[in-house]
Amino acid sequence: MSRPRDAAATKAALLDAATKLFGERGFDRTTVRDIASLAGVNQALLFRYYGSKDALFATVLATQSRELLEDSPAEHLLRNVLLRIMEERPRPEDHPLYAVLRSSHHDSAAEVVRRQMGEEYARALSSLTDAEDAELRADLVLAWVVGIGVLRGVFGKQPLADADAATVTALVTQAASVLLEHTRLG
Amino acid sequence: MSRPRDAAATKAALLDAATKLFGERGFDRTTVRDIASLAGVNQALLFRYYGSKDALFATVLATQSRELLEDSPAEHLLRNVLLRIMEERPRPEDHPLYAVLRSSHHDSAAEVVRRQMGEEYARALSSLTDAEDAELRADLVLAWVVGIGVLRGVFGKQPLADADAATVTALVTQAASVLLEHTRLG
DNA sequence: GTCGGATGTAAGCGAATGCTTACATGGGGG
DNA sequence: CCCCCATGTAAGCATTCGCTTACATCCGAC
Numbered sequence: 001m002s003r004p005r006d007a008a009a010t011k012a013a014l015l016d017a018a019t020k021l022f023g024e025r026g027f028d029r030t031t032v033r034d035i036a037s038l039a040g041v042n043q044a045l046l047f048r049y050y051g052s053k054d055a056l057f058a059t060v061l062a063t064q065s066r067e068l069l070e071d072s073p074a075e076h077l078l079r080n081v082l083l084r085i086m087e088e089r090p091r092p093e094d095h096p097l098y099a100v101l102r103s104s105h106h107d108s109a110a111e112v113v114r115r116q117m118g119e120e121y122a123r124a125l126s127s128l129t130d131a132e133d134a135e136l137r138a139d140l141v142l143a144w145v146v147g148i149g150v151l152r153g154v155f156g157k158q159p160l161a162d163a164d165a166a167t168v169t170a171l172v173t174q175a176a177s178v179l180l181e182h183t184r185l186g
Numbered sequence: 187m188s189r190p191r192d193a194a195a196t197k198a199a200l201l202d203a204a205t206k207l208f209g210e211r212g213f214d215r216t217t218v219r220d221i222a223s224l225a226g227v228n229q230a231l232l233f234r235y236y237g238s239k240d241a242l243f244a245t246v247l248a249t250q251s252r253e254l255l256e257d258s259p260a261e262h263l264l265r266n267v268l269l270r271i272m273e274e275r276p277r278p279e280d281h282p283l284y285a286v287l288r289s290s291h292h293d294s295a296a297e298v299v300r301r302q303m304g305e306e307y308a309r310a311l312s313s314l315t316d317a318e319d320a321e322l323r324a325d326l327v328l329a330w331v332v333g334i335g336v337l338r339g340v341f342g343k344q345p346l347a348d349a350d351a352a353t354v355t356a357l358v359t360q361a362a363s364v365l366l367e368h369t370r371l372g
Numbered sequence: 373g374t375c376g377g378a379t380g381t382a383a384g385c386g387a388a389t390g391c392t393t394a395c396a397t398g399g400g401g402g
Numbered sequence: 403c404c405c406c407c408a409t410g411t412a413a414g415c416a417t418t419c420g421c422t423t424a425c426a427t428c429c430g431a432c
Contacts, residue, residue: 147333160325
């Protein structure tokens, strides 16, 4: 049976709704009333449980950031992230990249979380090469993933938006391997 | 001497201010009061000369889009765009990419202009390879440029944000050439 | 010189937003 | 049983936003 008075469930519903809406519309164009409405609760509870819209946004990013990278060893991170971005056809906006990209946001804890998320990706990727500028190369590969996400999700650029996931993944990993592979003479 | 009553100069000042602020903050976080204030004119003139904030934004994008691609033949387009993004250290936000990237959303004519801008880049790039999926490859290269711009300008991701322009350009063009070069057996 | 339209200004309207407050209610422990 | 506090609600406050309106002022045509 449903439990109408359940703080934990209400908090979770707010977080889920916020995750979805921030991802779809970005920070500015998502209102606390929208979030509360989608969660089916009163908007005052958002402030009771999360303090502010900014703090809720930071929580969304922190939660998703923590869930990342757990499944993918570094060797397959690029491939897996690309496949996820390309394949989740109906709802690619669930990917945390979207919430971040759609919210150019300066102040608040979100800035820290956002940067930290990039750091985690880049650190994992940089382990794949022993070049001197490994971190710069990792940043460039991360930039590629981000750019593909933007062109697909934000611009809707064709033919990329509807391209076959395997084809795109193959092309990108092939080109990126120029930057990330270990020196063959090692 | 200055001409205090000069409609053309006022219009231009508003466009300049809007270009700068939209590029720095994006559409949502730029207010018409900010634009008018930076231009040194009354905000009512913004509506007299451009009709609405949306229309002004569309004008900004259309103006910058028209100025693009005029200097660069296709062979050097990637290189030149990369250098421009990487080198304009103090004010990279002048690049029209930034105004678009920071304003991911919204209907109106801006959507059309934004997509058209991507089309022009992609068409130029796709001429560089004779592969079957030339357009997809061009999209991927365009995505890379966009992603680098995002990581630099929006995220401020290090070490990319302060990396040497020539180094970045060399790495990217080298890897991208895997996608864009003509088949060697032709 | 003066009249009229082009240019610029001050003030504010209605709506939306983030957030707060005062109050209702229900369910578990004594 | 009943009381108390966690949970949920309704209403509104203060601010900001895009945009409008009513008015002042300057300059060129005649």
